[in-house]
Amino acid sequence: xxxxxxxxxxxxxxxxxxxxxxxxxxxxxxxxxxxxxxxxxxxxxxxxxxxxxxxxxxxxxxxxxxxxxxxxxxxxxxxxxxxxxxxxxxxxxxxxxxxxxxxxxxxxxxxxxxxxxxxxxxxxxxxxxxxxxxxxxxxxxxxxxxxxxxxxxxxxxxxxxxxxxxxxxxxxxxxxxxxxxxxxxxxxxxxxxxxxxxxxxxxxxxxxxxxxxxxxxxxxxxxxxxxxxxxxxxxxxxxxxxxxxxxxxxxxxxxxxxxxxxxxxxxxxxxxxxxxxxxxxxxxxxxxxxxxxxxxxxxxxxxxxxxxxxxxxxxxxxxxxxxxxxxxxxxxxxxxxxxxxxxxxxxxxxxxxxxxxxxxxxxxxxxxxxxxxxxxxxxxxxxxxxxxxxxxxxxxxxxxxxxxxxxxxxxxxxxxxxxxxxxxxxxxxxxxxxxxxxx
Amino acid sequence: xxxxxxxxxxxxxxxxxxxxxxxxxxxxxxxxxxxxxxxxxxxxxxxxxxxxxxxxxxxxxxxxxxxxxxxxxxxxxxxxxxxxxxxxxxxxxxxxxxxxxxxxxxxxxxxxxxxxxxxxxxxxxxxxxxxxxxxxxxxxxxxxxxxxxxxxxxxxxxxxxxxxxxxxxxxxxxxxxxxxxxxxxxxxxxxxxxxxxxxxxxxxxxxxxxxxxxxxxxxxxxxxxxxxxxxxxxxxxxxxxxxxxxxxxxxxxxxxxxxxxxxxxxxxxxxxxxxxxxxxxxxxxxxxxxxxxxxxxxxxxxxxxxxxxxxxxxxxxxxxxxxxxxxxxxxxxxxxxxxxxxxxxxxxxxxxxxxxxxxxxxxxxxxxxxxxxxxxxxxxxxxxxxxxxxxxxxxxxxxxxxxxxxxxxxxxxxxxxxxxxxxxxxxxxxxxxxxxxxx
Numbered sequence: 001x002x003x004x005x006x007x008x009x010x011x012x013x014x015x016x017x018x019x020x021x022x023x024x025x026x027x028x029x030x031x032x033x034x035x036x037x038x039x040x041x042x043x044x045x046x047x048x049x050x051x052x053x054x055x056x057x058x059x060x061x062x063x064x065x066x067x068x069x070x071x072x073x074x075x076x077x078x079x080x081x082x083x084x085x086x087x088x089x090x091x092x093x094x095x096x097x098x099x100x101x102x103x104x105x106x107x108x109x110x111x112x113x114x115x116x117x118x119x120x121x122x123x124x125x126x127x128x129x130x131x132x133x134x135x136x137x138x139x140x141x142x143x144x145x146x147x148x149x150x151x152x153x154x155x156x157x158x159x160x161x162x163x164x165x166x167x168x169x170x171x172x173x174x175x176x177x178x179x180x181x182x183x184x185x186x187x188x189x190x191x192x193x194x195x196x197x198x199x200x201x202x203x204x205x206x207x208x209x210x211x212x213x214x215x216x217x218x219x220x221x222x223x224x225x226x227x228x229x230x231x232x233x234x235x236x237x238x239x240x241x242x243x244x245x246x247x248x249x250x251x252x253x254x255x256x257x258x259x260x261x262x263x264x265x266x267x268x269x270x271x272x273x274x275x276x277x278x279x280x281x282x283x284x285x286x287x288x289x290x291x292x293x294x295x296x297x298x299x300x301x302x303x304x305x306x307x308x309x310x311x312x313x314x315x316x317x318x319x320x321x322x323x324x325x326x327x328x329x330x331x332x333x334x335x336x337x338x339x340x341x342x343x344x345x346x347x348x349x350x351x352x353x354x355x356x357x358x359x360x361x362x363x364x365x366x367x368x369x370x371x372x373x374x375x376x377x378x379x380x381x382x383x384x385x386x387x388x389x390x391x392x393x394x395x396x397x398x399x400x401x402x403x404x405x406x407x408x409x410x411x412x413x414x415x416x417x418x419x420x421x422x423x424x425x426x427x428x429x430x431x432x433x434x435x436x437x438x439x
Numbered sequence: 440x441x442x443x444x445x446x447x448x449x450x451x452x453x454x455x456x457x458x459x460x461x462x463x464x465x466x467x468x469x470x471x472x473x474x475x476x477x478x479x480x481x482x483x484x485x486x487x488x489x490x491x492x493x494x495x496x497x498x499x500x501x502x503x504x505x506x507x508x509x510x511x512x513x514x515x516x517x518x519x520x521x522x523x524x525x526x527x528x529x530x531x532x533x534x535x536x537x538x539x540x541x542x543x544x545x546x547x548x549x550x551x552x553x554x555x556x557x558x559x560x561x562x563x564x565x566x567x568x569x570x571x572x573x574x575x576x577x578x579x580x581x582x583x584x585x586x587x588x589x590x591x592x593x594x595x596x597x598x599x600x601x602x603x604x605x606x607x608x609x610x611x612x613x614x615x616x617x618x619x620x621x622x623x624x625x626x627x628x629x630x631x632x633x634x635x636x637x638x639x640x641x642x643x644x645x646x647x648x649x650x651x652x653x654x655x656x657x658x659x660x661x662x663x664x665x666x667x668x669x670x671x672x673x674x675x676x677x678x679x680x681x682x683x684x685x686x687x688x689x690x691x692x693x694x695x696x697x698x699x700x701x702x703x704x705x706x707x708x709x710x711x712x713x714x715x716x717x718x719x720x721x722x723x724x725x726x727x728x729x730x731x732x733x734x735x736x737x738x739x740x741x742x743x744x745x746x747x748x749x750x751x752x753x754x755x756x757x758x759x760x761x762x763x764x765x766x767x768x769x770x771x772x773x774x775x776x777x778x779x780x781x782x783x784x785x786x787x788x789x790x791x792x793x794x795x796x797x798x799x800x801x802x803x804x805x806x807x808x809x810x811x812x813x814x815x816x817x818x819x820x821x822x823x824x825x826x827x828x829x830x831x832x833x834x835x836x837x838x839x840x841x842x843x844x845x846x847x848x849x850x851x852x853x854x855x856x857x858x859x860x861x862x863x864x865x866x867x868x869x870x871x872x873x874x875x876x877x878x
Contacts, residue, residue, distance in 0.1 A: 045484035048818055078740075079750075086750050090740035095807040097814015100740075116817055146753030150777060153708035154756055157598065267706045269592035301517075301529035301539075311518075311525050314585030317593055338589060368534040375536015378555055379487055382821070 034206030034237035068183015117216030132233025215384035271437030276333030357423035473645030473676035507622015556655030571672025654823035710876030715772030796862035
């Protein structure tokens with residue numbers, strides 16, 4: 001498969017690279033002193049810029065007794081630095097109408113901001129101040145614990161969140177990737193500031209940092225601003241440190257599935273059901289085959305699940321399939337919600353469609369799915385957040401950055417036979433069924 | 440106040456109009472035979488196009504015994520036309536990776552699609568086929584009833600949805616604008632196909648239709664495609680019918696507030712609280728003053744509510760204020776969710792901040808709020824959906840379309856004194872308190 005822009009693997013250091021995309025967009029990548037990676041995509045005519053600061057650490061990197069501390073740390077970075085209070089940070093973005101937030105995943109943490117392009121120097125200065133110079137004051141720590149507990153309670157009250165979390169746990173068993181990102185209320189109540197501080201100092205370093213920016217950006221200017229902000233934050237950029245490599249495949253996943261999980265919520269009007277199996281890893285060669293398969297099974301209004309379960313039978317408002325890949329494994333699932341009396345019927349229909357995919361797909365389904373993926377890809381390009389995010393994930397998760405043309409080509413090459421083979425594989429795997437709702 | 444582009448009021452027909460926006464975007468408006476209005480905004484360099492078909496009819500236009508039928512009708516338009524099945528409609532958009540959906544409000548219904556610009560003729564043809572030639576087959580009607588009931592159940596299971604709906608009811612009392620958009624399960628179970636068909640034939644007509652499009656669009660081509668699609672749909676475009684005028688102020692709102700509403704959900708981890716009052720109408724002269732006021736009180740991370748309730752006290756994950764305007768009235772509220780033991784304290788703090796606004800705001804808060812609104816406005820311009828939507832609401836709700844420069848100027852002119860006066864007004868109004876959660 002064609003990889004236009006090889007990114008860094010486990011310590012291998014390339015020189016600066018540039019790639020021209022369709023419609024005049026240019027992607028560039030540089031490694032600054034200290035091993036800091038900077039990737040930008042300059043998009044002609046775009047007035048916004050989205051910035052991301054990525055650290056390749058997520059909930060999977062936590063000791064079980066500190067589960068949730070990566071997410072806790074992410075919150076604490078907004079609470080103030082050596083130079084700025086929490087209010088200062090909030091005001092910097094609010095006064096220019098910018099959006100800033102962060103996300104903690106299982107394998108990485110990302111702090112991001114979307115601003116008008118002329119405000120990008122400010123965004124870089126503030127976000128990297130947070131990354132380099134967080135204070136983690138004890139008083140802030142204690143206060144933020146309450147906010148985290150409210151966030152966990154909010155997720156626990158959302159049956160859609162609950163079912164997806166329990167599903168991943170059930171499929172991946174005791175594997176670290178099966179653990180919820182936010183931890184549990186018990187652990188959050190007990191975790192100490194020192195444990196989170198240790199997590200911070202261990203993982204946040206020049207060689208572990210990736211800065212990505214997309215939109216109305218100039219690569220050389222971004223590199224200079226990043227450099228200045230890191231120096232101002234007291235980070236040592238001397239020497240030719242080697243960037244921390246992308247996480248590679250770990251020991252094989254030996255987790256045991258839990259075939260059936262039932263969470264009772266007697267006050268709910270709807271029953272939620274999620275069935276599925278072990279899926280594919282992020283770097284699996286069948287990435288595009290899976291995308292086509294998923295589009296046909298449950299990726300849109302014309303998909304089999306939507307047509308059979310919602311359109312023909314009126315059983316659900318929401319029904320879809322999805323894949324969620326990680327470094328060494330992944331999950332694949334089908335979700336729906338319906339009136340409790342119909343949940344057996346809905347689950348049976350989901351399983352039937354999952355199995356029927358192994359009988360093959362029609363040429364017209366194949367063409368429709370390819371068009372859907374290609375069109376969606378082009379439409380997403382108008383969003384500077386998507387493009388910033390693509391750069392970070394290429395570096396951290398995929399290890400390669402494909403041009404849009406290459407991605408489209410790979411999708412176009414998928415055959416009905418490949419889809420059928422993948423479908424038979426998925427249909428034959430051990431399956432999990434999770435339900436949340438009235439008994 | 441400056442209005443660059445006067446739109447149609449209660450039957451007054453202007454000639455075709457054009458307005459040049461910042462950065463080369465051009466807005467044009469035409470009235471086709473039959474009174475069909477077409478508004479476009481061509482945005483240089485944008486590859487997507489978003490199309491909207493608007494009808495000025497919403498839940499407020501329903502007889503109480505048919506409440507929810509506008510929303511029901513919106514669903515039914517996707518179930519097939521004289522020329523297309525439901526699957527055909529879904530496939531048309533899926534095969535090009537487009538997004539299509541619709542929304543039913545209290546005062547309008549909008550069917551929209553976002554596609555690559557070269558797919559716009561298809562989008563116009565399909566959306567207007569749905570608008571002109573819906574079948575509303577009895578079998579589809581019965582099937583879709585189940586989907587609607589699932590949607591209502593889903594909303595009922597979301598405490599955030601429930602509290603906002605009950606709040607509006609409590610503030611607007613028996614007024615039609617206080618009624619939920621989707622109706623109740625009892626009415627949906629009982630409503631007949633004939634009642635919905637009557638609703639359709641009464642409101643869907645050339646003079647009631649507004650088509651808006653933004654992005655990579657050419658105005659003259661859009662007008663031609665719209666004309667052809669309506670003729671193909673059998674609509675009579677002969678004659679010089681006058682467009683249905685924008686809804687004007689109705690009889691004064693005399694609804695009585697319900698000061699306290701308590702919904703018990705004993706399984707929830709969080710208690711939700713929403714306090715507020717009657718607000719301002721969409722065309723109130725204080726629109727920009729309210730925007731500044733809201734930004735300072737609860738519109739961002741640096742707002743008073745976020746700082747006092749989340750940052751300083753760690754009581755909530757989510758807390759914000761909002762205004763929701765309609766033709767002749769509106770609501771203004773403050774929402775938060777917290778652990779049940781703290782709900783009294785959170786509500787007290789919300790009320791305190793609402794009242795403290797009447798003591799005035801600082802110059803620095805004023806400047807920050809103006810910057811926030813201006814920056815957010817510019818960032819939203821990159822989204823062709825926002826711009827499509829702005830055109831439809833200008834025509835249906837506001838009666839005027841301001842250029843971005845005019846909107847920014849109006850915001851910049853807001854004084855601290857105006858904000859204080861509005862704050863005192865709101866703080867002095869009768870207040871409602873709604874809670875959802877464990878007793």
